[in-house]
Amino acid sequence: MKIKALSRSAASQQAPGSTVAKQQRNLDPSQHPFERAREYTRALNAIKMDRMFAAPFIGQLGSGHIDGVYTMAKDPGSLERIASGSGDGIVKVWDMQTRGEVWNTQAHENIVKGICWTPDRKLLSCASDKTVKLFDPYNSSPEAPPLATFLGQTPFTGLSHHRHESAFAASSSVISIYDLSRPSSAASQTLHWPTSTDTITSLAFNQIETSILGSTATDRSVVMYDLRTSSPVSKVILNLASNAISWNPMEAFNFAVANEDHNAYMFDMRKMDRALNIYKDHVAAVMDVEFSPTGEELVTASYDRTIRLFNRAQGHSRDVYHMQRMQRVFSAMFTPDNNYVLSGSDDGNIRIWRTNASSRAGVKSAKQRHKLEYDQALVRRYSHMPEIRRIKNHRHVPKAIKKAGEIKKEELAAIKRREDNVRKHSKKGTMPHRAEREKVVLATEK
Numbered sequence: 001m002k003i004k005a006l007s008r009s010a011a012s013q014q015a016p017g018s019t020v021a022k023q024q025r026n027l028d029p030s031q032h033p034f035e036r037a038r039e040y041t042r043a044l045n046a047i048k049m050d051r052m053f054a055a056p057f058i059g060q061l062g063s064g065h066i067d068g069v070y071t072m073a074k075d076p077g078s079l080e081r082i083a084s085g086s087g088d089g090i091v092k093v094w095d096m097q098t099r100g101e102v103w104n105t106q107a108h109e110n111i112v113k114g115i116c117w118t119p120d121r122k123l124l125s126c127a128s129d130k131t132v133k134l135f136d137p138y139n140s141s142p143e144a145p146p147l148a149t150f151l152g153q154t155p156f157t158g159l160s161h162h163r164h165e166s167a168f169a170a171s172s173s174v175i176s177i178y179d180l181s182r183p184s185s186a187a188s189q190t191l192h193w194p195t196s197t198d199t200i201t202s203l204a205f206n207q208i209e210t211s212i213l214g215s216t217a218t219d220r221s222v223v224m225y226d227l228r229t230s231s232p233v234s235k236v237i238l239n240l241a242s243n244a245i246s247w248n249p250m251e252a253f254n255f256a257v258a259n260e261d262h263n264a265y266m267f268d269m270r271k272m273d274r275a276l277n278i279y280k281d282h283v284a285a286v287m288d289v290e291f292s293p294t295g296e297e298l299v300t301a302s303y304d305r306t307i308r309l310f311n312r313a314q315g316h317s318r319d320v321y322h323m324q325r326m327q328r329v330f331s332a333m334f335t336p337d338n339n340y341v342l343s344g345s346d347d348g349n350i351r352i353w354r355t356n357a358s359s360r361a362g363v364k365s366a367k368q369r370h371k372l373e374y375d376q377a378l379v380r381r382y383s384h385m386p387e388i389r390r391i392k393n394h395r396h397v398p399k400a401i402k403k404a405g406e407i408k409k410e411e412l413a414a415i416k417r418r419e420d421n422v423r424k425h426s427k428k429g430t431m432p433h434r435a436e437r438e439k440v441v442l443a444t445e446k
Helices: 035-052 366-381 386-393 399-424
Strands: 057-060 069-074 081-086 090-095 100-106 112-117 123-127 131-135 148-151 158-161 167-171 175-179 189-191 200-205 212-217 221-226 231-238 242-247 254-259 264-268 277-279 286-291 297-302 307-311 319-321 329-334 340-345 350-354 441-445
Touching: 035 366, 035 386, 069 112, 069 340, 081 112, 081 123, 090 112, 090 123, 112 167, 123 158, 167 200, 200 242, 212 242, 254 297, 264 297, 297 340, 307 340
Parallel strands: 069 329, 112 158, 158 200, 242 286, 286 329
Antiparallel strands: 057 350, 069 081, 081 090, 090 100, 112 123, 123 131, 131 148, 158 167, 167 175, 175 189, 200 212, 212 221, 221 231, 231 441, 242 254, 254 264, 254 286, 264 277, 286 297, 297 307, 297 329, 307 319, 329 340, 340 350
């Protein structure tokens, strides 16, 4: 029997320009008795360097708006273009690459409540003046009149466009479905919960199950509609009203709502009698929430003048972004490439933040990439160690927010103590323990 053996020259085992042969590393654990200690030290240094180089704020878009920024939308056909609407009725389109303004128009007379792009890259906006207007920022001048105007009976509060069809939904006291191919006609469908007359504050089409529409209202309800049957499907009533709703782009049945009780909640539309997760840490009403394009993270905008980033599986924020000049934040969203976060606040500015505070966008060599991946793996491996966990989670926040957080913590502890005392002195079984994720739901209807 003939046996062929692989043979390599000694030069192939040497570094270029060197005559020293490369020695293969022995992976036997007995040969590395201090490996865990060395790795822990490297992980500690890695997380310290990560926090030292954390610089999330990049800049702002142009000179912003004259009034507050209350709504934003990203162009589905471009990574660079976003649109924003302000309190003085002006709608602007921005270029992310140059951070400059490329188009603007006086779209409405009152505050712009909702804005969205169509699949063919036209722009819809609605306002308190009871109109929805269609613009073409790419092929028209700012002085050009709108391509179409849709009239309503009451002031509009939100917009959402169907992913594929030429139809969009506008919310007011009811949800009106309009057909873009027939701009002069009235709403083709009208949706509302039969026993509710409250104002619908926000709505969003599901991007996977495209016939499903979710909405929030001032009566503290979150309602699901099915356009195939032109009827509501289910309704859940929370402790306080919700301000915004966002669907997970990777999981068809999961959505998140931004609530007035300082929290954001994630639900499964198939079983809405309890929350899947509660996202805490804000100390004022949460005004907006959006999932990242990967569906693994959320960004929330709050009345406490901060935005927070959450991992979808964790209840506390992994990072908080704020600035001394930033006022109450009404809108926040991820960019389509998931590398940046945009925030629109009451001071009229649209700010750009890094999704990962210490990341940099420059071109990295293979050696740099391997080093970063190695450091991240070490930090994940030793994230349970107290010192690493402390450095990783510590954030400086403004004094007012820190004080408000301490007061809120004391209040929640007092409520829990009171419940425990009542339960302890009550007849057994009269006050059963309820999970915190079930307490947020007051009632469900179908």
